[in-house]
Amino acid sequence: MELFVFGCAALMVVIGAVGVITRKHPVHAALSLVLTLFGVAVLFVAQQAHFLAAVQVIVYAGAIVVLFLFVIMLLGVDRVENLRTEPLAAQRPLAVAVSLGLIGILVAAFATGSGVLHERGAGLKIPDLANESDANTTQLAQSIFSQYVVAFEVTSVLLVVAVVGTVLLARRTKSAVTENSK
Amino acid sequence: MIAFSLVPTASWYLVLSAVLFGIGTFGVLVRRNPLVMFMCIELMLNAVNLSFVSLARKLDDINGQTIVFFVMVVAAAEVVVGLGIIVAIMRNRNSVTADDLVELKG
Known part of the structure; x- marks a missing residue:
C-alpha cells in the first residue's frame, strides 16, 4: 500500500x-x-x-x-520565454553535468552516511498515530512552544520585517506620491 | 548501502528528494525568467523539507518536522520579498529576464 x-x-x-x-x-x-x-x-x-x-x-x-x-x-x-535558442552555448550541458553530479553526490552521501543516521537527536519521539489521530500536531506544538519558542518568536519578527520591506519596495517613490496627491 | 525492498524505506524518500533538488538546480541554472527561477528555488526547498521529514521518521525524532515548519515560514518570507523586488525592477524597465540586469557588469 x-x-x-x-x-x-x-x-x-x-x-x-x-x-x-x-x-x-x-x-x-x-x-x-x-x-x-x-x-x-x-x-x-x-x-x-x-x-x-x-x-x-x-x-x-x-x-x-x-x-x-x-x-x-x-x-x-x-x-x-524562448527556450529553443540558448545565448550561451555551453550553459545547458554544464547545467546538466552540475545537476547530475549534485544528485550523484547526494545519493552517495545518503548511502555512505546511513551508518551515522541511526543516532537520534534530543527531540521528542514521534507518537504512534494509530492510537491518537491528532498526536502529530500535539507533539509538534510541544516541540515548537517549549524547546524552540525563541526561534518561533524570532520568526514573527522576520515576518513583520518581510511585510514592511515588501510594502516599502512595492510603494511608488515619494515624488510620484506627492505628484498624485496635489 | 541503500537497501532494496518493496516497502518504501527512508532511503527511497531521500533519493527522491535528491532528484527533486537536482531538477531544481538545473532549472535555476538554465531558466532566465526570474519568476521561474524562484519556482525552482521552491522546488529545492521542498526537496530539503522532504529529506528532513523522512529523516525525522527514520530517527523517530520530532525535531526534523519542527525545522520544516521554520523552513516553510522563511520560504514564505523569501518569496514575498523576492517578488516585491521583481515588481520594483519591473516598474523601472520593460522586460524582466536575468540577462537584462547587467548594471553590475564590469
Missing part, C-alpha cells in the same frame, strides 16, 4: 518538477509547481507528518503559488 502511494506521489513530484523547468509559459510552470507541492504533501502524509502536509497545502499550494500567479498576471501573461 505504501509502495503504491509512494509511486504515485513520486510520479507527481517528478512530472511537476520537470514541468516547472520545461514549460515556456510562466503560468504553466506555476501550475506544474502545484502538482509537485501536492505530491510532496502526499509524501508528508505517508510519513505521518500530518500537520506539515496541511501547512504545505495551505501555505505553498495556496498562498505562495497564488502570489506567483498574481505577480505573473501583474507583469503580463504573454511573456513567453
